[in-house]
Amino acid sequence: MSDSYDLIVIGSGPGGYVCAIRAAQLGMKVACVEKRATLGGTCLNIGCIPSKAMLAASEKFHAAESEFEKMGIKTGGVKLDLKTMMKFKDSVVEANTKGIEFLFKKNKIDWLKGAGKITGKGKVDVDGKTYDTKNIVIATGSDVAGLPGIEIDEKKIVSSTGALELDKVPETMVVIGGGVIGLELGSVWSRLGAKVTVIEFMDQILPGMDGEIRKEANKIFKKQGLEFKLSTKVTSAKSSAKGVDLTLEAASGGNEEKMSADIVLVAVGRKAYTENLGLDSVGVETDERGRVKTDGHFKTNVDGIYAIGDVIAGPMLAHKAEDEGVVLAEMLDGQSGHIDYNLIPGVVYTWPEVANVGKTEEQLKEEGVEYKVGKFPFMANGRARAMNAVDGFVKIIADKRTDRVLGCHIIGPEAGTLIAEVTLGMEFSSSAEDIARTCHAHPTLEEVVKEAALAVDGRPLHV
Numbered sequence: 501m502s503d504s505y506d507l508i509v510i511g512s513g514p515g516g517y518v519c520a521i522r523a524a525q526l527g528m529k530v531a532c533v534e535k536r537a538t539l540g541g542t543c544l545n546i547g548c549i550p551s552k553a554m555l556a557a558s559e560k561f562h563a564a565e566s567e568f569e570k571m572g573i574k575t576g577g578v579k580l581d582l583k584t585m586m587k588f589k590d591s592v593v594e595a596n597t598k599g600i601e602f603l604f605k606k607n608k609i610d611w612l613k614g615a616g617k618i619t620g621k622g623k624v625d626v627d628g629k630t631y632d633t634k635n636i637v638i639a640t641g642s643d644v645a646g647l648p649g650i651e652i653d654e655k656k657i658v659s660s661t662g663a664l665e666l667d668k669v670p671e672t673m674v675v676i677g678g679g680v681i682g683l684e685l686g687s688v689w690s691r692l693g694a695k696v697t698v699i700e701f702m703d704q705i706l707p708g709m710d711g712e713i714r715k716e717a718n719k720i721f722k723k724q725g726l727e728f729k730l731s732t733k734v735t736s737a738k739s740s741a742k743g744v745d746l747t748l749e750a751a752s753g754g755n756e757e758k759m760s761a762d763i764v765l766v767a768v769g770r771k772a773y774t775e776n777l778g779l780d781s782v783g784v785e786t787d788e789r790g791r792v793k794t795d796g797h798f799k800t801n802v803d804g805i806y807a808i809g810d811v812i813a814g815p816m817l818a819h820k821a822e823d824e825g826v827v828l829a830e831m832l833d834g835q836s837g838h839i840d841y842n843l844i845p846g847v848v849y850t851w852p853e854v855a856n857v858g859k860t861e862e863q864l865k866e867e868g869v870e871y872k873v874g875k876f877p878f879m880a881n882g883r884a885r886a887m888n889a890v891d892g893f894v895k896i897i898a899d900k901r902t903d904r905v906l907g908c909h910i911i912g913p914e915a916g917t918l919i920a921e922v923t924l925g926m927e928f929s930s931s932a933e934d935i936a937r938t939c940h941a942h943p944t945l946e947e948v949v950k951e952a953a954l955a956v957d958g959r960p961l962h963v
């Protein structure tokens with residue numbers, strides 16, 4: 501292993517490992533520092549991948565338990581083997597993290613094992629040994645954000661990490677926070693048998709998403725058995741012999757309410773992680789939320805030091821981090837690059853899924869943009885009926901004058917897959933009519949997207 505590099509990336513999450521691979525493809529001599537025992541960061545180890553494995557497994561369990569019979573499938577009783585389900589999840593994580601190790605070897609990227617600290621311009625210390633480099637990329641990601649006065653012990657009061665490791669299904673679970681992670685993991689444990697209550701400070705779940713989608717999501721998840729306490733804050737949560745005792749209050753203040761649960765999941769967001777990175781010693785600036793400050797080209801205020809992913813501003817999403825990694829590596833190679841942050845899709849992997857790209861109606865109203873809306877329900881789609889998955893709709897928003905698509909919001913089966921065609925369309929400045937006139941195979945869920953595009957012009961065919 502060499503002591504000097506063209507590029508040292510600190511952190512091997514989707515931002516860091518992708519940046520390292522792209523830089524190596526471009527001929528740079530690259531090392532990536534990772535202190536975790538396995539590569540892949542939050543995403544592969546304790547985030548996207550294990551949560552999706554648990555969502556997939558619990559979805560199948562729930563379907564076998566409560567949906568198969570309607571389709572004429574008799575099971576003779578479905579039993580949960582949580583230990584094996586967890587083993588399945590762990591095996592998915594292992595396959596993915598080993599996959600990054602293979603990609604590092606293939607691209608001749610050195611994995612510097614240990615905690616990285618920037619000790620000067622072009623100098624990174626890894627557990628006592630100093631390496632020289634032309635450029636440094638900070639890709640140290642994020643960590644769980646807590647709530648004041650609530651101590652996460654990862655046993656009874658857990659973060660997403662603990663919620664992916666429970667050794668038995670709790671009878672009752674309180675999820676603090678009705679955002680993406682809270683709803684995904686709340687759904688997992690609800691499907692496996694827990695009575696789940698979601699407590700949300702705002703007046704509706706999924707803050708930041710399109711208003712109609714938020715309402716529909718609330719209605720569908722309630723039907724599935726999730727209970728919601730909106731406009732409510734948790735003021736304390738304390739472990740007791742039995743479980744956890746919570747005190748709640750209206751968000752605007754008011755009478756206290758007591759509640760208890762076997763497990764409490766704190767899912768109120770994540771914060772940038774820069775602990776012991778040596779930022780102060782080299783003078784790298786951070787913002788009021790502790791995120792590394794960068795310009796439009798991922799440069800920090802210190803020459804030769806860049807940052808990408810969850811540790812900088814923007815949506816905390818793996819694909820955002822990956823795209824930043826690629827663009828930055830190409831910029832370091834002398835190429836130009838650009839990311840349209842308006843076109844980063846967001847997906848909630850519940851059932852049904854929720855997906856969005858571009859602007860919401862609320863944002864367009866605020867910006868004073870005139871728009872038209874087309875909506876189409878999955879209920880009116882043959883394939884959705886054949887799949888017994890008719891909840892939800894596709895909503896496309898287009899500019900009133902030019903018909904250019906400004907946003908798309910989907911709640912329904914495979915929403916996360918369906919959003920891709922609209923994202924691609926928007927990348928090419930597509931109009932709603934372009935989507936409506938594109939031939940969509942029959943019978944597919946994609947036809948709902950086409951019908952919503954037709955509905956923008958008031959001419960859907962199947963309602």
Ligand SMILES: Cc1cc2nc3c(=O)[nH]c(=O)nc-3n(C[C@H](O)[C@H](O)[C@H](O)COP(=O)(O)OP(=O)(O)OC[C@H]3O[C@@H](n4cnc5c(N)ncnc54)[C@H](O)[C@@H]3O)c2cc1C
Nearest residue numbers: 511513514515535541542543547616641809810816817818
């Ligand atoms: C439960 C959960 C589910 C999620 N699901 C999704 C999803 O479905 N889709 C999606 O897009 N996003 C999802 N996310 C978010 C996604 O995981 C993050 O946006 C993504 O991982 C950010 O990538 P990153 O490369 O910026 O940092 P990270 O993935 O956080 O990686 C940073 C890495 O840096 C390492 N590190 C930190 N400091 C040092 C140091 N000083 N020296 C060496 N190593 C260091 C850390 O150990 C870590 O491995 C989820 C997150 C969680 C928690």
